[in-house]
Amino acid sequence: MKRALLVLVIGCAPAPAAQHTPQWVSDTKPFGAAPPPSIGATGATGVIGATGVIGATGATGATGAAVAPGAAPTAAAPASAAPAASSLAARYREPVDKIVSTAHADREAYRKLSYLTDRIGNRLSGSASLERAIAWAAQTMKDDGHDVRTEPVMVPHWVRGVEAAELTAPIARPLRVLGLGGTVATPKGGITAPVVVVHDWAELDAKRDSVKGAIVLYDVAMPKWTEDKGSGYGETVEYRGRGASRAAKLGAVAALVRSVTAHSLRTPHTGAMNYEEGVTKIPAVAVTVEDATLITRLAAQGPVTLHLRVENQMLPDAPSANVIGELRGRERPDEVVVIGGHIDSWDVGQGAHDDGAGAVTMMQALTTIRKLGLAPRRTIRVVLFTNEENGLRGGRAYAKDHAAELPNTVLAVESDSGGFAPRGFSIQARPEVADRIRARVIDIAQLLRPISATRVTLGHGGADIGPMGPAGVPMMGLDTDGRTYFDIHHTEADTLDKVDPQALADDVAAVAALAYVVADMPDRLDAP
């Protein structure tokens, strides 16, 4: 009875100028980080008054108190007080408040992630641990009541072996290296060669005459994270991706790439590297910021020589699979909202933020909707893609195998920016529909003020869902507070202790709310 009254307040009360931010809003900051700038600015929505519901909602699903799906609230916020686009927020305030408060109080995503990281561990394509992760994810989604299937995909099978490097002149000093994904091995026993240091492509060209027979070090510093620009990952990572082949074209015998991070504790970062067709494949390894800057300082004073030994191997492609779990739509089951992350990871650390967090976020988002008894008009489908890191075979296979469905895929959402506190969504869509999609998502995101996930931008969707883009599927990335993401990205330090259970729960809330509304709203998200 008390609850019903409170729900009514949530749905009906005009928004007061909030003086009080409830504790459960302010405790969403990631461990060890200052609260994101948006927290504190939060407030002033009708839902703020709903604190009483938050503590009670853990039991909501258990009591089976289903919200009438898609039904208009009995008393929506006055249209005159809101912009024209606010109809979605008004219409879905009640079920979304249920979703957000339930997910916010739930720790099941974190428990799933604990199993995936602590018990299974990292999971590179072709590894036994990826096979275990896929089987676990399928069983877990079955246990949660979803319709589950796996779709086979053949994936690259690259295996890391011994990787070692040391300076041999002007000093003897061991270096910390980590092979880039797919790197070829050195000749047996390794290679010893002079080092040529460059800081950008122009310097590589300028030094082209000295590159033949040498090891090229790309000492390219990643800028620090800023509120405006984010991480600077995109502008730095191209040296990791293309550096080996560009150096090989000039006759280099190996490439070293400064780890793509702005913060290092002698921490090497691996990642994808692409050999160009028809260019000699040379070994390519990441070095730490510490070692890259050491080599650069020494090279400014005279010749530097190093020894590199890499024994990695590429095996024949291995079987793998995308894992799919869904809640079938009640009216238009052929129209689909895809929510996805990738189940594979690099072979270092635990793949906790990248992308264990994304995978369990999607699993738990669907479970949250199902447990609340919500039955959306359209189908919501979790896709856990395989092989994002070193091949994108899962994403490509999905887009190809489901090509016939893509015209009816009304949205694809990906979480692959770490399981940090949600900030909102980044939309990637055809220019002719982008603005209207943005307007609708801004409208929906009003309901995410309690978890500060209201930022809606035009930008990047996600790597795995990218292959659906050419078919015109609107895409969205879950935008998270990524200020520390690239400190641990693709390293031994991407481990569960870096994940804040509350932030992860709020990621679930944000995705579940968005997916539910988009799956249930009368029009398609991109409708004129």
Place this chain on the structure above:
Amino acid sequence: MKRALLVLVIGCAPAPAAQHTPQWVSDTKPFGAAPPPSIGATGATGVIGATGVIGATGATGATGAAVAPGAAPTAAAPASAAPAASSLAARYREPVDKIVSTAHADREAYRKLSYLTDRIGNRLSGSASLERAIAWAAQTMKDDGHDVRTEPVMVPHWVRGVEAAELTAPIARPLRVLGLGGTVATPKGGITAPVVVVHDWAELDAKRDSVKGAIVLYDVAMPKWTEDKGSGYGETVEYRGRGASRAAKLGAVAALVRSVTAHSLRTPHTGAMNYEEGVTKIPAVAVTVEDATLITRLAAQGPVTLHLRVENQMLPDAPSANVIGELRGRERPDEVVVIGGHIDSWDVGQGAHDDGAGAVTMMQALTTIRKLGLAPRRTIRVVLFTNEENGLRGGRAYAKDHAAELPNTVLAVESDSGGFAPRGFSIQARPEVADRIRARVIDIAQLLRPISATRVTLGHGGADIGPMGPAGVPMMGLDTDGRTYFDIHHTEADTLDKVDPQALADDVAAVAALAYVVADMPDRLDAP
């Protein structure tokens, strides 16, 4: 001519209410850190107007423009405008402004540190690199014109070998470990044993019945750095120091200690460990925060077993030396100001902050005074202590060998808190003289406002100078902005790239200014 005029302005002008903070004040912040809270609050001293001198002072020593040592300024700041204790600041404003502006603009300390770290590297007691470092320091101080000698000290000679650990149940997982200083080896082939996790001594006692035959993990979290409390190192490090023997008394076969840091990228931290006399010596290694928390999570769910292999050895004591360089006093050469750091380091990283920075700070402080032609009343003596990290033999030997001089050692200053931006000084002295020393140091530190090194507290002097304490020598530690120190302390990440040349230059300025005034002032620092 122009310079002489500016110097006059420094010495004579009454302090204006500064509206403008010159660039060279604001650029003293460490790389990658927010400016310390005191910066920005700085200003409003006569020296602020001296910006014009800063750029010119690099040449001051070269032109031999000596400041009349100890002479009272021709026109001191009006006594009425300053507290009674301001006589030292007034008297020494001119030479200290010279010292500070010269040192602030000088990069020679950083160049010295570059050689020590990049060319020589880390330097554990007994290693060839420590021998090289000692020879280099002696020659460098000779080249700078000081009176130099080395004083032999025998030091422990512990050598790190293979160190490896992995979980064997309930999962197989490699761990990152780093042996604590002096740890004994495991039996050949290693040991496999169940793990007992404790979070404090009380829990160790409570679990005493399960410790026999087990490996004890001390999962003790170091608190985060705060402005008020600093690092929390002291309250955490006792488990590293005493944990092995306390566990051994209960029958444990090995000890794991969570690395003493509040910020980890899977980074193990070594450090001193002390076996208790008469207690069985068991292997003791540091584990990363990531691995400690993993083991704790698993142990909460059931039995955990791990395999540990340590092949370190303790060799016979090796010859080493303290390195001493001095500027003999012009009037009371038998009265001595000692300024010291330690020349040894752990065998990981480069020993850049710990304590390469302290060593070069002291070397360059003395050189700065000498090059400015300053001739203090008393002797200033640089002491580069050997074996601070795993024995303190250098500090003990100095206090013993110089026992007869200690009554005339008017001050001992140590820098061993990292080469970060200076904040001031921490005084450790007999209670009956501490307050009067503090009052005088506060007075002197007024002159360090341009580099924000004005904080004077009662606290810790330094490990190496500590053995002089019982003889009543007043001690002081250079207090630095240590918020990131324990991220890199005793790790592979203590490297030159973490050192800000400007911060290091300001450390030199702070120590040189203090040492010069204390060596030259008419009364002893602790005089009634």
